[in-house]
Every structure is written in C-alpha cells, then in structure tokens.
Amino acid sequence: MPLYCLVGHVAEGTEHLFRTHICSECRRCFKTRSHLIEHMRIHFPDPSLQCPTCKHYFTSKSKLRVHMLRETGQKLHRCHLCEYGAVERNSLRRHLTSVHGHQEDDVPNGELFKCPTCQKTFSQSQALKSHMKSHNQTQNGQLLLCFHKGCSFQCAEKKQLQKHVLDAHQIEAVECRHHACAAFFGSLEDMEKHFRTHQAYHCSHCDFSCSNKSLFQQHKRQGHPGNQELKCSFCPFSTLNPVEFDQHVGHFHASEKTHHCSQCSFVTAHKRVLKRHMLMHT
Secondary structure, X not given: OOEOOOHHHOOOOOHHHHOOEEOOOOOOEEOOHHHHHHHHHHHOOOHHHEOOOOOOEOOOHHHHHHHHHXXXXXXXXXXXXXXXXEOOHHHHHHHHHHHOOOOOOOOOOOOOEEOOOOOOEEOOHHHHHHHHHOOOXXXXXXXXXXXXXXXXXXXXXXXXXXXXXXXXXXXXXXXXXXXXXXXXXXXXXXXXXXXXXXXXXXXXXXXXXEOOHHHHHHHHHHOOOOOOOEEOOOXXXXXXXXXXXXXXXXXXXXXXXXXXXXXXXXXXXOHHHHHHHHHHHO
16 A cells, blocks of 8 residues: 655655655655655556546556456456456455355355256356256257247247246246346245255255354254253243253353253253163163
C-alpha cells in the first residue's frame, strides 16, 4: 500500500532512511520501488496497458487483465457449491466464507453424489450438476430431450417438452427448482431427490441437505431421535434424542456425580442403576 507524506517531512537525499520512494512528478511516497514504478505509469501511460474497448490505461498487466475479464463478462473462478462465478479468486473466497460458511478448499470428505437417473456417482456436486444436464440436453446445449425411457423426442423450449410429456406419456413434467438447472423429471419426488444434489452437504441419517457448512454442523449437533426414551436421573426430563439428552445433563447437572454407560447415552446418578442398565447390553 502506498504511503502518503509531506515533502517538508522528508529531506531530500534522506528518503532511504524512511524506506520511501518519492514520485518526481507528484511527490507521492511509496514503500517499495516496484510500487513507485507502477505508480509512474499514471504519469507516463504504457500503450501496452490500454484497454482496446474503453481506451483506459492501467498500471499493471494484472489490473488490465481483470478489467478486460469484467468487460467481457468472463468469470474464471466458479463456486463448487452453487452457480456463483467471479473474475477474481479473492471474490470467490469471500463468497465461500459468507454464503457457504467455509473456505474454498474446505469441501466434504468422502461424499459421493449419485445421479438419480443413471446411478453414476461423482465426488463433487458441481460435476453431478453438469452431468445431470446431459440427461435433458443434447451435446450442443440447444435441444431438450424427453426424460421418458425409450422416447427420442427433443425440442428447443421447455413448454414444448412439458406439453409433449403430458400428451404422449400422461405425465406432468416437474422442473428442477434450482435457479440455474434446466432438468425435468416425471415426479415431484424424483425432482426433490435430484435437487438435493445441488447441495454440498447431505445428512447420512435423514433427508436434510444444504450448501452451508455451519448450518449442516448445527443440524448434526441437534442429533436424530432414536427408539429408546432417555430419562434424566436427576429431574423429570426425558427425550428420544441422545444429543439433546447429553446437552441437558451437561448443562443442568454438570456438578452432579454421574455414571455413564460406555455402550450408549444412558447416564444415572446411581452406580447400581448403571450396573442394572448394563445387563441390557449383554
């Protein structure tokens, strides 16, 4: 970052003492020589750093490149969790942190996303989304194909496909509710199964899915109800949710002397009760 200084504050010939580099044209000060050289291009424009569209001059090749990408609408950095795209990588990092709650390289480990149409699996949701479009569009991306097995019908517009499916197969086509997906399905259930593939995080115990890591972690912390009612040994509290039960005991009865089962979430204030409970696991 440039440093601004008053000429009277830096005596001529002593700039090196302050590690500054002063522009001879405007007396602006910089920490490094490279910053000064870049700044000098404002006073002496480089023809090779001029935008051919708007004729504006830039002080570096990187700034010109970013500007031209914005001019042409090219977004080289794509979010692997949604359809967001950015010209600069830093913009993508900010998007991942603010929208999805994690960093760019923070992706689910070991997750496999399965295509509901052909059962093919992918390690990234973005790859699955691209694959899913192949079931509904030809390679040139212009025509929509009928999803009904054995039907070769194709058309250019969504309404035509919906009308064909209804007339020929007596099926009311359901379009994916994702804003950037053009896939159609034969039922709402199939569409919802597919829609989950647009989300990056999938709960292995229920149908919950989302693209925000923090929200997913919150869901996991809440736990899933089991079949066994868990009763607190210290108060009338009871629940089917083991996570909720542990939170209750830890919050309200942390100072109590407790005995925990090594096989499940059962906890009691009495050692003899724990011994009786352990017989259930033998």
